[in-house]
Amino acid sequence: MDPLLNHQPLPAHPPLPKPVGHGRRTVPRSFRDLTPGDHFNPRTFFREMVWHALKTSPTGSVKIPNFPHLKDDQLALTWIGHASFLVQFEGLNAIIDPNFANWLFLLKRLKRPGLRVKDLPPIDLVLLTHAHFDHFHKPTLRKIPSPKIAVMPWGCAPLAQSLGFGRIVELKWWESFGHDDWKVTLVPAEHWGARTLADKHRGWGGFVLEYRGRTVYHAGDSAYFPGFHEIGQRLKPELALLPIGAYHPESFRKVHMGPDQAVQAFHDLQAKWLVPMHHGTFKLSFEALDEPARWMESLSREHRLEHRVRMMEEGIPERF
């Protein structure tokens, strides 16, 4: 739960790019309501993240997923919401940062998960990018159907004991673990890994999952950084699952990126598809909940990326 941990105001950064055309979008419209230095007094936090969410009814519908029958070289991606994805290949089911929580402590989920945890297929591989509560959600992990192997960054394995995994694997950046036809590599990210203020020993990162020539990159949480270029060069991901929310106030861009930077990261990676994530589910920051998606759609038109940016709906599997 990043904002709780990132409560030190940082020096001002340059303002965001000016909004371009496209009617009602203002970026970020929440600027008007804020004054610098007021970001993280407890009252503002409570009003913006907790109280506002409490009064808001969640949107989105829980679906009975219709998982496609896959051929040899196909993959299906199902967005569960926030940073959670099911990645399916013919012969392998992987889940990344699963989180079906309706509450993260005081923070209410504002968009329902796209499916029920009980409707998941048996999971061969669980990938956990870091120990923040919105990504490493123990109550969800306990419910994952027959999880065989969990892969996570260094220092996170103690958190995964007694969650039902057959095997737990810790990786450092650029280390890989594989079996049969699949291989997963932990890659760097510009973020941090502490689950509480005290634990400084836990790692973080993103994952590149390869299976029979198909390659999916989940960036975890990350600020924009030169590592995207290196990940693109070394592992050539086809699909890039990139976070686009929790970028306001500006100090959050030390650890998260906005849609503008996700587009740049996508170019750096030279991937084929950009799948935006980490938006619209929990209010972790001060931009409006629907702003990242609207800004992303506008940027995708502006950069003529409509066929490469895949805005997914929770609970609807898409074939790639």
Ligand SMILES: [Zn+2]
């Ligand atoms: Zn995080």
Ligand SMILES: [Zn+2]
């Ligand atoms: Zn996060």
